[in-house]
Amino acid sequence: MNAGKLSPQMLENLIFKHFNNKRQDTIVGPDIGVDCGILSFGDNICVVSSDPITGAVKDIGRLAVHVSCNDIAAAGIEPIALVVTIMVPEGASEQELEDIALQMGRESSRLNVDIVGGHTEVTNAVNRVIISCTAIGKGHKEKLITAKGARIGDSVLVTKTAGLEGSSILATDYENSLIGNIPEELIDEAKSYINHISVVKEGIIAGKFGVNAMHDVTEGGILGAAWEIAQASKTGIELWRDSIPVTRATRAICRHFNLDPLRLISSGCMLMTTDRPKELKELIQGQGIRCEIIGRIIEDMRVIVTDGRAQPIIPPVRDELYKLL
The missing domain is CATH 3.90.650.10 (PurM-like C-terminal domain)
Structure with missing residues (x-):
């Protein structure tokens, strides 16, 4: 396989066919072109999305925050929290890691988004820093927007x-x-x-x-x-x-x-x-x-x-x- 996200055909044939979401709480599950998973909580919804940053080096902390929160915004919902996983290669410096945390803390504060947890480790499984964020938003069910609603004539x-x-x-x-x-x-x-x-x-x-x-x-x-x-x-x-x-x-x-x-x-x-x-x-x-x-x-x-x-x-x-x- 080549670098980059999987093609729609590969997602359908290799990934999605194995996911059988049956809970009534799930309003929107994985699909082509869909930014977020959406769960029902009575009259409210919880909107979640995960994204890694793999194509950048110097501004990776800033990008991780915004790319993940952008998916929540694509549902017309305000992001409120992030869960962050940081994978650091062996030999990386403490200063490099702290700089990433500084970027993420600064950008999340600008968006009024809290970083509420995650995982950080040094591993030989990567050769440069990889960050994956899960963003969380909440909103009202009647205001839900997805990529699925485009109408002919729009x-x-x-x-x-x-x-x-x-x-x-x-x-x-x-x-x-x-x-x-x-x-x-x-x-x-x-x-x-x-x-x-x-x-x-x-x-x-x-x-x-x-x-x-x-x-x-x-x-x-x-x-x-x-x-x-x-x-x-x-x-x-x-x-x-x-x-x-x-x-x-x-x-x-x-x-x-x-x-x-x-x-x-x-x-x-x-x-x-x-x-x-x-x-x-x-x-x-x-x-x-x-x-x-x-x-x-x-x-x-x-x-x-x-x-x-x-x-x-x-x-x-x-x-x-x-x-x-």
């Missing part, structure tokens, strides 16, 4: 710009390769994207607004997330390439490494569908967050339109970032 919106997380990782961990090949101000700009990878704010806004479906954009980028939201909703989707926002810095970095910015890991972007797109766009932009209408939900085909020509959006296989790992 507009598709995205917040911020494509490739945010991937651009930040590449500018930080591969800076030496970029220096002299692209302007330093673009490298510095891409590094700063780490400050914008939380989607908790727009997720809660969209949850209160009442979008039909929501999915945060992670591995596989915007094209991967678009395919997943269509798969979860059993619909088609049409994206318009010229409408998808990509910064000059991201384009330059992706051009240097020969990567597709629309298939690059993009924590910080939230994909949403609604039948009231202009109202939602104005609401989110009024909070200082860029938001663009980039497509629509259609009956069956999953395509991206470039210069009037429709090309199929294939299922996500491997994120562009893994080409360099």
Whole structure:
């Protein structure tokens, strides 16, 4: 198997078929394109999601907090707690471990999220630090949003710009390769994207607004997330390439490494569908967050339109970032 998350087909054939969830407490279980497990507690719900960080080095603590909490926000729910597992390779320094804990403590405090437990160990099973977080949120059952609710005729919106997380990782961990090949101000700009990878704010806004479906954009980028939201909703989707926002810095970095910015890991972007797109766009932009209408939900085909020509959006296989790992 290649590096990266499993393909939808492998998940179905190797993993999901062995899980037979039968409890009435389980509202949403594992499925393609679904960010969270959701459990019923009377009139309330508990929303849970787990994510590892495997493709970054320097900002791994910050990324671990935000990537996990973003999944909870994709249900329109505020994250409240994290359980953290940290696997440290033999030979790592105490200072390295403390720096990670410092990052995680700082970022979780900014989100008003408590780290309530977990596990930390030094092991020869890894050759660099691996962090896996389980995020927990709570909310009301009637306000539940998943990736499964997209409706034919909905507009598709995205917040911020494509490739945010991937651009930040590449500018930080591969800076030496970029220096002299692209302007330093673009490298510095891409590094700063780490400050914008939380989607908790727009997720809660969209949850209160009442979008039909929501999915945060992670591995596989915007094209991967678009395919997943269509798969979860059993619909088609049409994206318009010229409408998808990509910064000059991201384009330059992706051009240097020969990567597709629309298939690059993009924590910080939230994909949403609604039948009231202009109202939602104005609401989110009024909070200082860029938001663009980039497509629509259609009956069956999953395509991206470039210069009037429709090309199929294939299922996500491997994120562009893994080409360099």
